[in-house]
Amino acid sequence: MNRIRATVAGIESSENLHRLSLSAGDQIFTVITLELADDYTVGAPVEIRFKPAHVALAKEISGEISIANRVQATVLEMQSGKILVDMLLESSVGAFYALTTVEAVKRMRLAVGDSVTALMKASDLYLAKTDVS
Amino acid sequence: MNMVFASLKKKLEGADGAFMLETEVEIAGGGITAIAGPSGSGKTTFLRMLSGLTSPDGGSLEVDGETWFRGEIGKTPQVNMKPQQRKAGVVFQGYALFPHMSVLGNLLYASRDRDMAEKLLQMVGLRQLRHARPANLSGGQKQRVALARALMQQPRILLLDEPLSALDERMKVLLQDKLLEINRDLGVTILLVTHDSSEMYRLCDRVLLFEKGRIAADASPRKLFVERETTQKFAFKGEILEIRAVDAVYIAVVAIGNNLVEVVIDSDEKEDLQAGDSVIVGTKAFNPTVRKFAAKDFDVSRL
Numbered sequence: 001m002n003r004i005r006a007t008v009a010g011i012e013s014s015e016n017l018h019r020l021s022l023s024a025g026d027q028i029f030t031v032i033t034l035e036l037a038d039d040y041t042v043g044a045p046v047e048i049r050f051k052p053a054h055v056a057l058a059k060e061i062s063g064e065i066s067i068a069n070r071v072q073a074t075v076l077e078m079q080s081g082k083i084l085v086d087m088l089l090e091s092s093v094g095a096f097y098a099l100t101t102v103e104a105v106k107r108m109r110l111a112v113g114d115s116v117t118a119l120m121k122a123s124d125l126y127l128a129k130t131d132v133s
Numbered sequence: 134m135n136m137v138f139a140s141l142k143k144k145l146e147g148a149d150g151a152f153m154l155e156t157e158v159e160i161a162g163g164g165i166t167a168i169a170g171p172s173g174s175g176k177t178t179f180l181r182m183l184s185g186l187t188s189p190d191g192g193s194l195e196v197d198g199e200t201w202f203r204g205e206i207g208k209t210p211q212v213n214m215k216p217q218q219r220k221a222g223v224v225f226q227g228y229a230l231f232p233h234m235s236v237l238g239n240l241l242y243a244s245r246d247r248d249m250a251e252k253l254l255q256m257v258g259l260r261q262l263r264h265a266r267p268a269n270l271s272g273g274q275k276q277r278v279a280l281a282r283a284l285m286q287q288p289r290i291l292l293l294d295e296p297l298s299a300l301d302e303r304m305k306v307l308l309q310d311k312l313l314e315i316n317r318d319l320g321v322t323i324l325l326v327t328h329d330s331s332e333m334y335r336l337c338d339r340v341l342l343f344e345k346g347r348i349a350a351d352a353s354p355r356k357l358f359v360e361r362e363t364t365q366k367f368a369f370k371g372e373i374l375e376i377r378a379v380d381a382v383y384i385a386v387v388a389i390g391n392n393l394v395e396v397v398i399d400s401d402e403k404e405d406l407q408a409g410d411s412v413i414v415g416t417k418a419f420n421p422t423v424r425k426f427a428a429k430d431f432d433v434s435r436l
Contacts (some may be wrong), residue, residue, distance in 0.1 A: 001402050033364040034418045040364070052399050079400075081380030086400065097399060099382065123419040127364040 002055070002096035004029070004048040005130065008040060020127070022048060024093040030068040030122040040127065047128045052086065054124040055098035058117045059108050069120040075112050078105070089118060136162050137290060137322065141182050141192040142206060145346060147173050154178055154346035160339075162197070162289075165316055165323040167333040167354070170343030176326045179343070180292045183324070184223045185216035196220070197289050222283030222291045222321075226298055229279065230267040236278050237263040243285035253281040256318070257311055273304035277311065284319065291315075293325045297332065309335055330358060368415035375408050387414055 006024035018036050022029040029048055040046065056067070073089035085105050087098045098118060110116070137160040145154050154175040160166055168176045181187035182202075183194065191206035201219050204210030230239050236259060240250040254260045257277040267275055276296055283291060297305045313336060316323055327333060333340055333354045340357050342350035350357060371389035376398070383403045385396045396414060398406070406412065
């Protein structure tokens, strides 16, 4: 599970559906979630969590894309299986993992040291209070 | 609006020795409160103390401003109303109907108010069966008779000890609707012992969770059940049966109730997890799909 420390910067609500803006370093993340506990308020420290399988990778991205969260990162490590590759990425908001396929790595000619854009959908991220392990 | 104030103490014998049942609780009138918790935590004794079937060692019990019990530990209570003096209707899991009396006879035994009996039989949908004997009724019908009988004396509080637990799913839902109707139309305050989380969610505005004689949690069902530690809404407690490495990931087999699920976990999560661990399996409310149960799906409730 990937974790990025952040602070709640804004909350927009429609009934019990919420769109949160979160700031982590120079980066603004967007998270869409149902029902929020009372202590998720603007200024609250939280952890953004997401599974490595929910991270898409792009190289030299151009054009418009609907995915809200984009993080510039560098490939630090690659652990390859027959079908999947577990990649460790380094970014200004910390290190995190991305799970992708061997096929995608070959097609994109990805290697350790490469610059990539990590893409995460707002509905794939969730939040935890920072005092929770 | 009536109101229950119960500050009661009673020493109980548990499986691991004696413990004190201690409640300090106010229940506003008109609602449905769930009494939950493991066996032997004091739930039934709490209801029995409210109804007068069991005497507390000490404390006080007031309902609607009227004192039903007041006493000090080790002394004869100053006030201890008999069960029949208390305006409390009681329904337990066993039906306890008089077998030699008709449905109507069972109701009229509680109070000779014929109009009330007809009204209640209408309410629980048993008017056609008013002359039937209990032996000829189904479990759901018997429980409805017990419910109607408990309401004959127009109680201020209705005490229900797992009244629906022996019924099948369809009958359960029907009787839950009846309880909501009774609560709404008669305004009677209901206390309901139940272990069924969907029952608490459907019926109750408050859950008192008993643990070893104490009220360990007091919250609305929504607050109690919806996972609060993270924003994940789809979270279940389970136990890891095994973790195995597959390709560049790990697969954990987790038992959730009677269901077995497989979850892909990453090396970081795998670090502090092993077979036998109690875990919370969660995902966001956006991820699960929902479809109708089909005949070809395996129903674990068959196990």
